[in-house]
Amino acid sequence: MRPVVLSDRLRAAVHMVTAGNRVCDVGCDHGFVPIYLIEQGISPQVLAMDVGSGPLAAAKQHISERGLDAKIETRLSDGLHNYSIGEADTLICAGMGGRLMMRILTDDSDKTESFQELILQPQSELEQFRAWLRGRGYRITHENMIEEEGKFYPMMRVETHSRDMLKYNGCNSMNDAELCKLADRYGPLLLAHRNSTLAVYLKREERIYEEILDNLKAQGLSDEKRKNRYEEVHVLLEDCRKALDMVTLK
Numbered sequence: 001m002r003p004v005v006l007s008d009r010l011r012a013a014v015h016m017v018t019a020g021n022r023v024c025d026v027g028c029d030h031g032f033v034p035i036y037l038i039e040q041g042i043s044p045q046v047l048a049m050d051v052g053s054g055p056l057a058a059a060k061q062h063i064s065e066r067g068l069d070a071k072i073e074t075r076l077s078d079g080l081h082n083y084s085i086g087e088a089d090t091l092i093c094a095g096m097g098g099r100l101m102m103r104i105l106t107d108d109s110d111k112t113e114s115f116q117e118l119i120l121q122p123q124s125e126l127e128q129f130r131a132w133l134r135g136r137g138y139r140i141t142h143e144n145m146i147e148e149e150g151k152f153y154p155m156m157r158v159e160t161h162s163r164d165m166l167k168y169n170g171c172n173s174m175n176d177a178e179l180c181k182l183a184d185r186y187g188p189l190l191l192a193h194r195n196s197t198l199a200v201y202l203k204r205e206e207r208i209y210e211e212i213l214d215n216l217k218a219q220g221l222s223d224e225k226r227k228n229r230y231e232e233v234h235v236l237l238e239d240c241r242k243a244l245d246m247v248t249l250k
Contacts, residue, residue, distance in 0.1 A: 001066060004035045009121065009146045009153040010094065016119045016142055016157045017042055017090050024049065024088035024115075026079060026104060027096055031059025034072045047088055049077040079104035085114040093118065094155070098125030102132050113160040117141075121155040130184040133158060143189035145197040152201045154187055178242075186243045194247040202244040209237035 006014065014033060017023060019042055025033050028048035037043040048063070050056045053076060060074045075082055080091075091112070093101050101122050105112045112118070118138075122129045133140065142157040183191060190198040212233050221227045 003039055004032050006032060006036050008148045012144050012146045013094050013119055013121045013155045018117060021089035023090045023092060024083060025092045028059055029055045031062045035066060038068055038071050046072045047075060048072055049075045051078045080108040080111045083111055085111055089116045091115045091118045094121035098122035098129035102129060118158040120158055121153060127185040140189055143187045145190055145195055147197050182243050191243060191246050199247045202240055205240045209233055209240060
């Protein structure tokens with residue numbers, strides 16, 4: 001039987017897991033991430049959980065076909081509701097919106113904070129999600145971004161134990177509001193490490209904002225609503241250019 005092949009974005013997220021850690025995969029879908037973790041020798045034991053009975057049944061079948069029932073347990077669960085503290089070292093949460101992910105991590109915050117690390121790949125509300133992490137004092141220890149089929153997927157490894165409500169990867173939330181805004185929007189470590197994929201993303205965003213401004217200007221700015229939209233996008237363009245300067249600085 002051929003090894004499981006993951007998408008680039010999922011493979012990049014999975015390889016953020018500390019080797020040897022037991023893993024809990026929330027939203028495991030058809031179980032390919034848990035299977036990959038075992039087959040690649042990254043994790044010795046995986047708990048695969050999903051809120052949907054259909055996907056979980058498919059995951060269980062795939063796991064059984066590969067003879068991995070002793071190493072991967074499937075469990076029906078809404079988020080971490082049916083997880084018990086101490087069953088895993090690493091939490092993987094990928095392939096869902098940032099708002100849903102925040103809800104899952106908040107609903108059982110004592111369970112969330114019992115993990116050594118969180119591997120998170122929110123697909124929306126990224127600025128709000130990073131601001132939420134910062135507000136809780138969680139620390140991003142590693143970030144990556146993958147481009148796949150024209151879409152961009154940021155991901156992060158987070159520690160919940162090093163709590164410092166003022167410091168957030170070099171961002172002092174009381175004094176450096178501009179830096180915090182850019183860090184929340186684009187990723188503190190993606191910016192700090194001048195991530196090349198982030199640079200591609202920012203250049204695309206810059207072009208999009210410029211086109212929107214040109215279109216609004218062509219339509220005329222006498223309309224109050226259009227004028228407000230122009231000013232809003234202009235601020236976004238300036239922020240984008242500041243971030244682009246940070247990642248392309250020679």
